[in-house]
Amino acid sequence: MDNPKVISDIIITLLVIINILALAGLAIALFFKINKVTELQKITDKLNRSLEEMDGQAKLIVRTDMELNKTQEELDKKIAGLYALQSLSRSLSTTLEESQIFKRITNAHLEELGFEKACVFLWNERDNRFSIHLSLGYLEDEGYIIKSFVDSEQDKYLDLITREKTISSTSLQQNTQIDKQKLSHVFKINAFVISPILPKEEKKGLLFVGTENMDVAITAGDEELITILANQIGQAIENSRLFEKTWRAQQELEKKVEERTRELTSVLEEVKTISKRKTNFISSVSHELRTPLTSIKGYAAILLEEKLGHLPAAVKERLAKINLHSDELVRMVDGLLDIARIESGRVIMRMEGQDLREIIAKTSDLIMIQCKNKNIDLLTEIKGTLPPVVADRTQIERVFINLLGNAVKFTPEKGKVSIHAQIKDGMVQIDISDTGIGIPAESISLLFEEFYRVDNDVNQQVKGTGLGLSLVKHIIEAHKGKIWVESRLDKGSTFSFTLPVLK
């Protein structure tokens, strides 16, 4: 009766127990699951943290990389600029013509420097205005616009030259004289550098470079590079001017030398013509004189011999004078004829080997009487052996007689006349020295001129033609020798001449 209830109670109890057990199991399972999730969460957090950390590192890497790239870009730009500058410098330094300087600057150079447009203006002081010498990256009409813009503001640009300062779109302050906006517009650029070109003398100017590139900002490095380039251009202009000056001076000098040479040549020709005319004149006049002189002398002689009748003493005396003066005139005419003949080459020199000792001995003999009369010592001194000389014997004897005669004539009593002969510089040199009255310095240069006679006591007393030394000079020169004189007043003179050695 109670059994079914008990059984059902037991079943219920059992079910409760089972339920409790299941719940407990579930609770335990849940507990483990929760644990695992927490653990996974931890791992995920850890991974996420690592990822974030790595991402943070990535950011650092990117930023560093960005800076590095920028630096490298700047460095590359500089290296390229320096290369361009170096090659430009080399090219500019070898330029000696101003017009060539600007032709050497090319678009390629400019591009390496980071620009694509360039102009050069040089100030022309004569015209008081700028002239454009280089225009790269501009069309012709753009060049005109730029030129008229610079002209309209020339004072501002001249000021830049005066201040010797490089400016750029970066360094140019607002509110300064030069309007950056206007300049950029006219020159069609976004960034620019303007640097003065300063050769030492005139024609200073400005180098302008620019780029349209909106990304370019001019750095201090760019300004430096362009300043160096402007200096190089200035230097090249200076070099070219110096070169031109030197070249011009040389050209002028050469021209002058040429002119003078031409002048001298024509004068020489004239002198030769005159001299020839003179010789001809003397020659013909002398011939014309000789014939009547001979007649005069002949008639005087006939009269003197009294063949035509007795003559009073006074007439005889006058006739003797006529005779004497006629003789003098004949000597003079002969001398002139000799000189004229030698000058014109009409005298044929018989050039032969001659022994100078013989000639000296002969002429010394001839002069000896005069020496004795004046009690003058005549010495001959010959150093070593003398080779034979090439000479016309008769003419050379005339030279000796003339010079020795002069020496004796101008040497006071008890004086000394000496003859020296020696080999010198491949020629035989003969010196005839005396202890005479000497020749004043101012007369020496005229001594060998025709009809020149030194103004001294001896010459006033003794008559002469003034042709002797001139004749001597002509004879020596016809022998390709030289003649000169050294003299001291009251001490004596030395006449020296040279003759060629027989080979």
Add this chain to the structure above:
Amino acid sequence: MYTSVGLSTEKDPNLAAKEAARIAVNNMRGERIDLAIAFSSIDLAYPILMKVLSASLGHVPIIGSSGAAIISNQGIHKHGLVVMLLSFSSGVYFNTAFVREIKAKTSLNAGRELGEKLLSGFKDIRRVISITFSDGLMDEGSNFINGLQERLGKSFPLAGASASDNMRFLKTYVYFNQDIFNDGAVGLILGGKLNFGLGIKHGWKPLGKPRTVTKAQGNVVYEIDGQPAVRIYEEYLDRNITQLRKELKRISILYPLGMYLTGEAEYLLRNILSIENNGSMRLQGNISEGSLIRLMIGTKESCLEATLQATQEAKVGLSSKLAVFETKKMNNFALVFDSISRYMLLRRDAERELEIIRKGLGENTPLIGLYTYGEQAPLMAVSYQGQAYFHNQTVAILAFGG
């Protein structure tokens, strides 16, 4: 096939065209000229350039574009014109076409138009590859490719270069026969017995934690991880929007965004064209919502390593021989589309990159190329089935044989 190259560094477009043409024609040694490809620096990009070049080459078809610098076997030239003349063997077919006024037509429609024009008269020929040159300042270059692919086929190999100027981003030009124009694109399709190999790599590496594009449309990314897109650059570079804008060109090139693509060895890079006030960024190439992206960083070494890999890929591709030739008159040539970003990063080492390519392909392989504002080429991963994408910062090497 026979090729020759003419280079001129004359400053005057008229003289440059004459000189380059004269040299190239001389080097052809009397072979028939079928097609010319021409690249010039922006300072030569005047109508007279193409008028004279076209006349000097006897009015053969010409395609090409302006570049920040041009590439030839002789080196990298910041100023100059390089012309490659091609004389194809029998069994090689080609067609050229152009499209203008892309802005008005939209990039997508312009791409479609160019595709259609290229295909006209090319229906029954085995198509090998298409090459395009397009205005480097075109918006949504990705859409242009999409349009092209709609007509040419999604998996049809497509390679191209975006024209560039001297880093001013003012005007870029494409060349077609005797004309030059911007806001346009020109294309070449090649078919028949011809082999080619393509390698494209950049070498940039991901940095920092992965992020997700949470809002984007076309080539504009609005939000990344739920925050204004520009935040990623503000954070990493520690600069505000104004500062970033001022240095955008450099930042965009050195640290582009990288899109992760499953199965691709490298991330697809995206340069930033502009930052808007609301914090969104306009990219050079499309980006899709949900994309996993990273900030990317490049070094000279990784860059040059990528060049080596790209060269190898191009060579491997070329040697797989799609066509077999009986004639022995075979000649290889190569086109190089090198991103201007790489020139910016490598700077004085840029010549080293060219050296790697030259050595890799063989010193005597005639090659010409240009620095671009974008490269277009297929991705290699199987999952993309060779579909072409718009790339940034890569070097694309296209080697031909036949």
